[in-house]
Amino acid sequence: MKLRTTLPVAALLALIGTSFSAQAYDADWKRGRVYYRSVCTSCHTASPVGSINPSTKTKAEWGTYLLLDKHAKGKDTVSKYVSKSYRASIKATNKAAEKFADTPDAELLDDIKAFLIKGAKDGDSPATCS
Numbered sequence: 001m002k003l004r005t006t007l008p009v010a011a012l013l014a015l016i017g018t019s020f021s022a023q024a025y026d027a028d029w030k031r032g033r034v035y036y037r038s039v040c041t042s043c044h045t046a047s048p049v050g051s052i053n054p055s056t057k058t059k060a061e062w063g064t065y066l067l068l069d070k071h072a073k074g075k076d077t078v079s080k081y082v083s084k085s086y087r088a089s090i091k092a093t094n095k096a097a098e099k100f101a102d103t104p105d106a107e108l109l110d111d112i113k114a115f116l117i118k119g120a121k122d123g124d125s126p127a128t129c130s
């Protein structure tokens with residue numbers, strides 16, 4: 001009988017769906033802001049590029065930018081500067097990198113994304129770097 005096989009599958013799918021949403025990480029934009037300002041911006045202001053305000057891009061532009069993960073015109077990646085290994089390499093001189101030394105890369109990236117989207121040109125509160 002068909003019903004006997006389809007029902008458990010549907011139940012299983014529903015279960016997978018709920019467990020995924022239960023596990024979804026709740027991004028902390030404040031932590032993202034601290035990291036962006038302390039790590040990303042401190043390098044930008046020290047390089048010729050200068051500070052890059054979140055409000056210079058729209059939410060969609062930031063979404064695409066982070067998804068493509070091509071930083072500095074494709075010379076390296078954004079995820080590199082979010083990684084644990086990068087944090088470890090600068091933590092002696094950077095307080096935020098030291099404070100978030102053990103934060104999983106994916107969580108920190110989500111936090112930064114939440115801050116950039118919130119601070120985007122069309123975000124909830126367009127933000128500058130300082």
Ligand code: HEC
Binds near residue numbers: 040044
């Ligand atoms: C070690 C220095 C350094 C760090 C750390 C750094 N950046 Fe950059 N970033 C640069 C430089 C240099 C450029 C400009 C590259 C160019 O124009 O050729 C740049 C450019 C950018 C741009 C402009 C678009 C592009 O990619 O060219 C964005 C957006 C950006 N960075 C985001 C970030 C974010 C987000 C972080 C932190 C997770 C970060 N950067 C960390 C050096 C850095």
